[in-house]
Amino acid sequence: MVNSKMKNMERVHSGLVDQILSNARPVRRVSALWVQWLAWLALSLAVVSFTLLKVGWQSEAGLVFKRMPPIAFILTAFIGAALAAWEAIASSMPGRQTQKTYRIFSILVLLVLVALPFLFFYPTGERFDVIGAFCNGLECVERVALIGIVPWILLGRILSRNASFSPGWTGAWAGASAFLIGTIAVQFHCPSWDARHMLAAHLLPVVLLVFPTAFIGAYWFSRWRK
Numbered sequence: 001m002v003n004s005k006m007k008n009m010e011r012v013h014s015g016l017v018d019q020i021l022s023n024a025r026p027v028r029r030v031s032a033l034w035v036q037w038l039a040w041l042a043l044s045l046a047v048v049s050f051t052l053l054k055v056g057w058q059s060e061a062g063l064v065f066k067r068m069p070p071i072a073f074i075l076t077a078f079i080g081a082a083l084a085a086w087e088a089i090a091s092s093m094p095g096r097q098t099q100k101t102y103r104i105f106s107i108l109v110l111l112v113l114v115a116l117p118f119l120f121f122y123p124t125g126e127r128f129d130v131i132g133a134f135c136n137g138l139e140c141v142e143r144v145a146l147i148g149i150v151p152w153i154l155l156g157r158i159l160s161r162n163a164s165f166s167p168g169w170t171g172a173w174a175g176a177s178a179f180l181i182g183t184i185a186v187q188f189h190c191p192s193w194d195a196r197h198m199l200a201a202h203l204l205p206v207v208l209l210v211f212p213t214a215f216i217g218a219y220w221f222s223r224w225r226k
Contacts, residue, residue, distance in 0.1 A: 033089055033096050036158050040085045043154045044181045051147055051185040058191040069120035070193065074184060076113045081180035083109055085155065088173035092162035092221060110176070114203060117195035128196050130204075137201025140186050144205040148175075148182030152213060156220060164221040171217010172210050179206040179213075 031039075064070050083106040090096045122128075134141065155174050164170040183202045190202070 033086075033093060036089045037082075037086055039158060040089070040151075040155055040177070041082070044081065044085075044151050047147065047151050047154075047181060048185045048188070052188055055143075055189050058189055060191075061188070064193070069116070072120075073113070073116050073198075074187060076109065076116060077180055077184050077187070080106070080109045080113050081177045081184070084173045084177035084180065088155065088159060088170050088177060089162070091166055091170045091173060092159045092164035094163055094165060114199070117198045117203075120195075121193050121198060122195035126196075128199075130200055133196040133200035134204060137192075137197050140190055140192075140197070140201040141205045143186045143189075144179060144182040144202060145209060146182070147185045148179035148206075148209065150178075151181045152178030156217075159217075159221055160223070162221075163224045164217075167221035168214045168218040170221045172214035174217060175210045175213025176206060179209050182206075 058064065065074075083102075087098055087103065087106055090098045152175060155178055159170055159174060183206055186202055187198070190197075192198070
């Protein structure tokens with residue numbers, strides 16, 4: 001009697017296992033973290049290059065980029081974008097999440113980026129009207145958004161193939177990275193190096209756009225669970 005029950009249970013378990021295996025989808029091989037990051041790098045450089053071919057460099061770019069402050073700003077923005085992209089990819093791969101020290105360093109780099117305009121490009125004794133500078137720089141705001149959408153979609157395609165356990169954070173880091181690329185492209189083109197314009201029209205859009213990308217990412221990068 002006992003043996004008969006055991007055999008029936010084994011048949012049920014075997015049937016369930018066969019059904020699960022038959023319904024399972026083929027497992028896709030996920031590229032290594034650094035391979036995905038290099039793909040982001042190539043795509044981002046292509047976006048910036050293509051943008052500059054279309055809209056052109058700012059006037060007197062040769063003289064501007066011989067000075068250290070503009071180079072420091074562009075370089076810091078690119079390092080921030082690169083760190084954010086690495087964090088986005090790492091957060092989308094189970095077991096590859098970065099340590100707290102890395103995230104703190106990434107945030108510090110972004111804070112340095114915000115501080116640079118105050119240190120090197122702010123007119124002495126003049127007030128900072130955030131709303132006014134933002135409204136006066138709407139053309140640059142739109143360009144940061146439009147250019148940044150392209151690397152965000154491209155990076156999103158890469159991230160959607162992974163399995164993020166924190167899709168909201170993955171979306172936020174991806175948005176910060178993508179729209180910083182937009183800022184870099186715009187800063188190469190825009191002739192204004194006034195701190196108020198840089199902060200309100202080139203960097204503030206990145207901050208504002210991180211929130212919708214986090215919201216969209218919470219859905220986009222969690223579809224693997226469904």
